[in-house]
Amino acid sequence: MDVNLQFWSTEGKSFFQRFLHWADILDPTVLLNSNETIEKSRLLLQTSAQTLQEPLQDKKVKEAWKLSLSSVHPGTGEIIPLVFRPPAFLPLATPLIFASLLPHRGAKQALIWQFLFHAYTAGFTIANGNATAKAEETALPQKLPQKQLLLYTGAVSYSACMGAFPYFVMTQHRLSGPMQTFFRKILPIPLLASLSVFNVMIVRGTEYENGIEVMDKNGKVIGVSQKAGLKAVQDTALSRAALFGTAVIIPESLLYFLNR
Template identity: 30%
Template sequence: LHTLRFTVRFMLCVCVGDGTMNASPSLTSFYGRFRHFLDIIDPRTLFVTESRLKEAVQLLEDYKHGTLPPGVTNKELWGAQKIKQAIIHPDTNETIFMPFRMSGMKLFFLLQVVGLLLPNQTLASTVFWQWLNQSHNACVNYANRNATKPSPTSKFIQGYLGAVISAVSIAVGLNVLVQRANKFTPATRLLIQRFVPFPAVASANICNVVLMRHTELEEGIDVLDNNGNIVGSSRIAAKHALLETALTRVVLPMPILVLPPIIMSILEKTSLLRSRPRMILPVQSLVCLAAFGLALPLAISLFPQMSEIETSRLEPEIAMATTSKTVVYNKGL
């Protein structure tokens, strides 16, 4: 019971926020980015109304142009910035559809994670949960991509089909190999089945990111100088952006699909769950939610969203087009 109470408190802290992040953290350090994204992915921003969003955007515009109404506090400005960054895409300035925002991943991904960790899955259930997981991932990757270049619907459909088919194939293949490993005891096979989702999801996530954002590799992404002016379109920067995003997708499922099986293997031996087997799934859901609440900000904090790269490492025409030693680009989330 003490462990469950601690888990509840921890889940509320990482999944809802503690309300103390009113000052802007430094985004040059991992800890600063972690605090920043922990605030941005606050699921309470999902319930911000359209009128409140417009108010927040207008408040930031007034601040930018020096026309702030009297009495506006720093806390209100940071609150407006939090709302805008959680809802508005930085490249298109359009509203991101709620299920595909980073602040919505905790709620919409919870069901998928619990399904992926269910023991004794059939081939049909494995295909279903992997399809659901990778379909959501594909839409999140697309909604939070670098959108400096227009992408036609046909490219999205091609990327989606390729991402989902490859991801599901990897996951099903690994699960079939485990199920056919007759040399393992039932207990060992069950333990392996619990850990199979991690390499399956991690490798599938890489395919998902690359296929959903492959147009960036073909057309390049905009890079900006220190004054925010577009210097050019770089394929090299696009490669860096996709590599960094792919690495975050490898780290993201690690705490979610590795920690819950370990914790549950311990909790299932307690007298509480032995005498109440119906509580196993709710407890597992709680553990998964806490793990995901920690994993998401940790993963997306690995690299800055606005990444920096030396101009000498980019295409010669871009290096010659600016005097800045470094340029920045939106790597996406």
């Protein structure tokens, strides 16, 4: 069993534990570490005599855990590409999401920003997805399988076009004031949440199609489950929609009440 999986099996049993660990793991400063430093941290964890029952008592070991959990995929043991590591998600996705929702002069500009946003989130989704039942379709392969590449391209293209649709309508048709408000400020929020769900469900479709490996508490693979794959993808899709929807609707609501 990978050391990251061992950690979550002992330290991440409750929601509060996972919340505290993720708050620590998402520190963007860990992105400054090189792959060599990450490998050394992994080696320290693998050779440390300290038990997993008390993995966070020693400061050096604690930092090693933080670096490993934030940089290495637990299903494959491979180092995640820098821009797709969890600590990089909010710093990179936040400006992209707001840039994609800003007022644009034309549909073409909106389409470009929508494409960049959905391309990044889809890449992040693939890089951090579960390893599927087929060995050649792990979450971080050296080369994307043809099917997954087609799913990625299709999902990103469709999401970008649909995300830019409100701007296309506004530039092609003369709309009344209320309709302008609807297409510019109201429609993009549920549309973004829906497209985020669509993006995850399509890009990680191989997980519920082929199933993902299910392990016991000792890390031994006991079978492959399509239900587990579907639940994992659905949970990710819903959390992504909630994250992006909340990130947009809160500042919009504050601006609305301040203007009043």
